[in-house]
Amino acid sequence: MAGKRKVRPAVYGLMAEFDNPSDAVAAARRVHEEGYRRVDAFSPYPVEELSEAIHAHTTKMPLIVLIGGILGGMGGFLLQFYIATIYYPINVGGKPLYSWPAFIPVTFECTVLGAALFAVFGMLALNGLPEPYHPVFNAPNFALASRDRFFVLVESADPKFDRERTAEFLRTLGPREVTDVEH
Amino acid sequence: MEAATTHTFDAPAELGRYRTRALLVGAVFLVVGAALAFLMGQTAGYGGLVHVLRSYLVGFFFVTGVSVGSLAWLCLGHMTGGAWAITSRRLFEAATRCIPLCAVLFIPVVVSLFVHDHGHSVYEWSDPSIVAGDEALKHKSLYLNPLFFIIRAVVYFGVWFAFAFILSRWSAEQDRSADPRLRRKMQDISGPGILLFGLTVTFAAIDWGMSLEPHWFSTIYGLIIMAGWGLSALAFIITVATWLGAREPMEHAYQPLHFHDWGKLLLALVMLYAYFAFSQFLITWAGNLPEEIPFYLRRLRGGWQFIGLTIILFHFALPFVLLLSRHRKRVPRSLRRIALLMLFMRVVDLVFFFAPSVHQGGEPEWHASDLARSFLPMLAMAVGLGGIWLWYYFGQLASRPLLPLGERDLEKAIAPAEGHH
Numbered sequence: 001m002a003g004k005r006k007v008r009p010a011v012y013g014l015m016a017e018f019d020n021p022s023d024a025v026a027a028a029r030r031v032h033e034e035g036y037r038r039v040d041a042f043s044p045y046p047v048e049e050l051s052e053a054i055h056a057h058t059t060k061m062p063l064i065v066l067i068g069g070i071l072g073g074m075g076g077f078l079l080q081f082y083i084a085t086i087y088y089p090i091n092v093g094g095k096p097l098y099s100w101p102a103f104i105p106v107t108f109e110c111t112v113l114g115a116a117l118f119a120v121f122g123m124l125a126l127n128g129l130p131e132p133y134h135p136v137f138n139a140p141n142f143a144l145a146s147r148d149r150f151f152v153l154v155e156s157a158d159p160k161f162d163r164e165r166t167a168e169f170l171r172t173l174g175p176r177e178v179t180d181v182e183h
Numbered sequence: 184m185e186a187a188t189t190h191t192f193d194a195p196a197e198l199g200r201y202r203t204r205a206l207l208v209g210a211v212f213l214v215v216g217a218a219l220a221f222l223m224g225q226t227a228g229y230g231g232l233v234h235v236l237r238s239y240l241v242g243f244f245f246v247t248g249v250s251v252g253s254l255a256w257l258c259l260g261h262m263t264g265g266a267w268a269i270t271s272r273r274l275f276e277a278a279t280r281c282i283p284l285c286a287v288l289f290i291p292v293v294v295s296l297f298v299h300d301h302g303h304s305v306y307e308w309s310d311p312s313i314v315a316g317d318e319a320l321k322h323k324s325l326y327l328n329p330l331f332f333i334i335r336a337v338v339y340f341g342v343w344f345a346f347a348f349i350l351s352r353w354s355a356e357q358d359r360s361a362d363p364r365l366r367r368k369m370q371d372i373s374g375p376g377i378l379l380f381g382l383t384v385t386f387a388a389i390d391w392g393m394s395l396e397p398h399w400f401s402t403i404y405g406l407i408i409m410a411g412w413g414l415s416a417l418a419f420i421i422t423v424a425t426w427l428g429a430r431e432p433m434e435h436a437y438q439p440l441h442f443h444d445w446g447k448l449l450l451a452l453v454m455l456y457a458y459f460a461f462s463q464f465l466i467t468w469a470g471n472l473p474e475e476i477p478f479y480l481r482r483l484r485g486g487w488q489f490i491g492l493t494i495i496l497f498h499f500a501l502p503f504v505l506l507l508s509r510h511r512k513r514v515p516r517s518l519r520r521i522a523l524l525m526l527f528m529r530v531v532d533l534v535f536f537f538a539p540s541v542h543q544g545g546e547p548e549w550h551a552s553d554l555a556r557s558f559l560p561m562l563a564m565a566v567g568l569g570g571i572w573l574w575y576y577f578g579q580l581a582s583r584p585l586l587p588l589g590e591r592d593l594e595k596a597i598a599p600a601e602g603h604h
Contacts, residue, residue, distance in 0.1 A: 048440065049599075062509075093471065101468050104461065 012135035012183050013038075013155040014167050015142070016175040021047045024150035027173040028053035031152060034169065038158035042136070042151040050150070064122035065115050072114015077107040138182045153181065192588070194581040195430045202577040209570020216242075216563030223556040230300030237305045238560040239291050241533050242568030244391060245415065247285040248408075248529070249572070251343055252416030253278035255380045255409075257350055258373035266596035267444035270437060272587050274420045274427075276354060277579040279347035284575045286340040288568065292391070293336075296329040306332075308397040319398055327394055335390055339383045346376045357589035366591065384409045395540040399478050403463045410456040411529060417452055418525040421445050423580075425519035433585055436597045439513040446512025449522065453506065457499040481539040486554045490535050498528040530565045534558055 018024040021043060028041050028050060039054045080103045084090075089097050124130070136142060136153060145151050152175075154166055163180075170178045217235050224234025253275040260268025260275070295305040304310045307320075308327040314320045320327070350369055357365040385405030393404045424445065428437040467475045482491055502521050511517040538557035586593060 062507075066507075093469070095471075101465050104465065 011156055011163065012138070012181045013153050013157075013161075014163070014170055015136070015139040015179050015181050016152045016154075016170045016173060017141060017177045017179070018150040018152070018175055021050065021150055023174055024152055025049045025053050027170075027175065028152050030173055031154060031170075035160050036154050036158050036166075038155035038161075040136075040153040040155070042142075042145040042153070044146055044148060044150075047150075054152075059126060061119070061122060061126065064126075065119045068118020068122070069111045069115035072117075073107050073111035075114065076110025077103055079110075080106055135181055135183050140179055141177075190432060192432050192436065192584040192586045194585055195427070195432075197430070198577050198581050202574050202581075205570045205577065206574035207570075209567050209572075209574060211567075212563050212570060213567030216560045216567050219563060220560035223560060227553070227556055230298075230303040232298050233295075233300050233303045233305060234556075234560065236291060236295035236298060237537070238557075238564045239568070240295070240305060240391070241530065241537055241561040242564040242566075243285070243288050243292060244533055244537070245530055245565050246281075246288065246568050246572040248412035248415045249419050250278050250281045250285050250416075251380070251384065252412035252414070253420065254282070254343055254347055254350075255377060255413055256416055256420070258346070258376040258380065261350070261369045261373040262377070264592070265444070266438075266592075267441055267448070269587060269590055269593060269596040270441050271420055271424065271445065272354065272590075273583055273585050274423050274580070275416070276347075276351050276583070277576055278416065278420070279343075280351055280579045281572060281575050282340065282343045282347050284572065286344070288572075289336060289340070293333055296332065306394055306397070308394060323397060327397060332390055335386060339387045342379050342383050346372070346379070350376075354587055355583065357587060358584060359589065361589035361591075363591060365589070381405075381409065384412065392536060395537055396478060398474065401463050401467070401475070401478070403459055403466070407456070407459045407463060410452060410459050411532065414449075414452040414456050414525060415529045417445065417449055418522040418529070421449060421522040422519055422526065425515040425522070427585065428515050436586060437515075438597065438599055442515050442518050443509070443513045446506060446518050446521075449518075449525070450503070450506035450512075453499060453502050453525070457503075482535065485539075487535065487539050490531065490554070494528065494532055494535060497524065498532055502528075530562060533565075534561045537561075 016027060018027060024041065024043065025047065028039065031039050032053060032055065041050050041054050041056075043050055081098065084099070084103075085097045091097075092099075092102075095102075136151075139151070139153075141149060142151065152170075154161060154170065156163070160166070167178050216238060220235040220238040221231040224237075225231035227234075257272065257275040257279055260272055292305075296309040298304065299310045299312070302310070302313065304313075306327075307313050308323065309329050309332075314324055349372060353365050353369050356362070357369075385408075388405045388408035392408060393400065421442075424433075424437060424442070427433040428442075464479065467479060481487070502525060505511055505517075505521050511521065534557055538561065586597070590596075
């Protein structure tokens with residue numbers, strides 16, 4: 001890709017604004033069907049179908065959490081194994097030094113800890129947070145996304161994006177308004 | 184949205200056909216199980232009739248667990264509210280109305296207190312000739328004696344029946360009047376209901392289960408049984424819901440969201456049960472006391488150790504891993520497979536808890552053939568009593584609308600998640 005300068009699109013994307021979740025979900029589905037993939041949606045409360053419509057559920061999060069849990073559990077178990085048998089062996093009640101039943105509670109707790117830490121930091125990383133500036137806040141009325149409006153965004157980075165045609169398409173989906181989102 | 188209020192949500196007509204089928208299968212399995220238990224008990228030398236009654240106890244304990252566990256879920260649902268509670272309420276209510284049937288099914292357990300065959304009994308503390316020669320049992324006889332055992336059982340069933348009856352009655356009244364005060368009343372009674380559930384189930388578990396090995400004790404036993412009953416009830420109701428959800432009129436009432444919630448609760452109960460069961464093992468293992476370890480010594484030899492391993496794998500590990508998946512919780516058919524696995528494993532776990540405690544005078548010598556002698560009649564009896572219980576349950580389920588029609592939040596609870604707010 002060296003030498004090929006990327007031309008920055010004039011706008012960040014196009015924002016369609018809806019009154020109610022049903023219209024937003026229907027619109028998001030149509031947008032996806034039309035082939036747009038760099039799509040986002042915003043609602044005042046979690047709308048399960050909206051996430052599904054833009055395929056936001058197919059993230060790497062579950063895998064990251066699973067890996068965190070397995071690493072945490074293995075780490076916890078091996079830590080106890082190392083301490084109990086090699087680093088500081090103590091005879092407890094005549095039991096063998098390697099007594100796995102006693103390790104289970106801590107192993108469980110470490111699994112939860114590992115999974116939770118990977119969940120929090122994995123979520124932040126995948127979302128690109130912290131991010132002090134984001135263009136979507138340039139969209140007019142966007143403050144209402146935390147009150148009673150529903151927004152569907154098509155990013156200009158989408159290969160199918162065309163400022164005129166995409167805007168025309170979005171207008172056919174029954175929004176209150178379709179607006180440019182400046183960088 | 185209007186349809187929700189005018190629809191009556193009557194149970195599908197096929198239920199009647201399944202009802203007679205359940206009774207038929209139940210009766211056949213009960214007879215076969217009893218015959219099998221009698222022959223096997225006779226040839227093994229632990230008393231034919233005693234072995235019949237012992238096998239029966241597993242089936243009784245299982246179906247009573249589903250009925251009484253449902254009472255706990257019902258109370259919990261009234262207290263927390265939520266779509267999962269509203270949509271599953273009628274399924275749990277019908278199960279709690281089976282408590283009188285369980286009381287009738289308790290009669291053979293009472294009979295077992297008076298059946299002794301050459302030193303063999305279901306409850307060895309009930310045999311005066313054994314108690315007379317056992318110092319510990321003599322001291323425990325103040326609590327462990329047939330009369331007090333029966334009185335306590337009457338109290339348990341009385342408490343369970345009272346709560347089941349009142350909650351079912353108010354819920355039916357709510358269907359007719361839609362009086363918002365009824366919701367508050369059901370909520371108010373559910374708190375004490377949960378409390379009494381905890382107390383009565385703890386004592387019932389000690390009486391009916393733990394006293395099979397009267398020299399042994401475990402302070403977490405009541406909690407294990409409570410979690411077990413809750414798990415059985417939830418797995419059963421999920422199975423019924425997935426069946427109903429595939430037909431009219433519930434096809435459009437149950438949403439993926441509801442199955443998701445029930446699946447999450449199932450995952451929580453699978454983990455809770457494993458936590459309690461492992462705690463008992465860990466504490467017994469760490470303490471290593473002669474009066475506590477016989478429970479595990481009996482279950483770690485003669486083939487029972489493999490049953491124990493099976494329970495760890497299929498009562499915990501496999502359902503745990505499967506239920507982590509969001510997809511499997513939301514798709515009824517996948518969730519039903521896990522629920523059915525849990526129901527089966529609950530019976531296996533009960534056999535594991537109840538069967539190796541057979542009194543044989545001194546430390547028992549176990550052989551793998553004893554596994555078959557325990558499992559075949561006990562599983563058959565569990566299916567038999569399960570069939571009879573199901574026959575009664577389907578009748579109760581069909582007698583009311585499948586959703587609480589007078590509930591203020593019903594429409595919101597059964598609306599697809601994208602609906603207007």
